[in-house]
Amino acid sequence: MTRPDDGPLPAHPPGSHVVVDCGPQRNAYSLTNCGIDPGAYTVAVLRRPTADGGSGGSEQMHRFQPGDRVAVSLPRSAFPPVSTARRHLLIAGGIGITPMLSHARNAVRWGADVRLLYVHRPGAGAYADELAELLGERAQRVTEKSEFSVLLRQALVSQPMGTHLYVCGPAALMDRVLQEAAAAGWPPQRLHLERFTPAELDPGRPFTASLGRSRRQVSVPAGTSLLEALENAGVEVPNMCRQGVCGECRVPVLAGRPLHRDEFLSDDERVAGDSVMCCVSRSETETLEVDL
Known part of the structure; x- marks a missing residue:
């Protein structure tokens, strides 16, 4: 996504997102591009048909063609990297890899210590090749839930003091990571997350x-x-x-x-x-x- 006049776009930190007007829907999408003097904003959108429970926003995004005009919000930071962190531990599930891509790119650019644990369905590993080239042995990618469970437990108990954890993906995965991190003694101040959709909310009291x-x-x-x-x-x-x-x-x-x-x-x-x-x-x- 670029400006109609091809001018520069506002810079943004890793972990930022924009809200895109997708016809009747307005959806938030994580930015995957480098946030320093960007000439374009890039997002990755998993197409989810309405028949499968989608709201129609992703289908509209896939119908856009080069040259179409669309309303896009200014970037907002959901969970930027903590500048004082000794290490950044990135945990992603499925399409939750999109904000982690900008985190990984930023960490490599500035020489920050970063580790990535990425779980996805077989054949559905978005950006897997780029992340392997970018991070090498610092990235672990798995497709089996049992293997992910083992690696998650190992990661949570083996990080140096001062590590900050960032997680994005399906709600069940994020809730599990946060629960296990808390049980392993991680303070809430070092746990950061981004949800693509809001958690299921109860009706609440009047x-x-x-x-x-x-x-x-x-x-x-x-x-x-x-x-x-x-x-x-x-x-x-x-x-x-x-x-x-x-x-x-x-x-x-x-x-x-x-x-x-x-x-x-x-x-x-x-x-x-x-x-x-x-x-x-x-x-x-x-x-x-x-x-x-």
């Missing part, structure tokens, strides 16, 4: 959104997002992905305690509790006052 500026009260029923409730009440909030990934619908919190369910805010920002992604997050208190 609450009231108090709008500080307009002095309105908006009821948010169970099963209805704060964003949807605001839109139904005629309150416009900028938004794009509606999946808690892009950060576009972030609104300041004036009072109350948010129930964070997004993939955008950092741990420190969640603790601060002064903003909320209204497309997926809710409230732990009966009333959440926002600056709208």
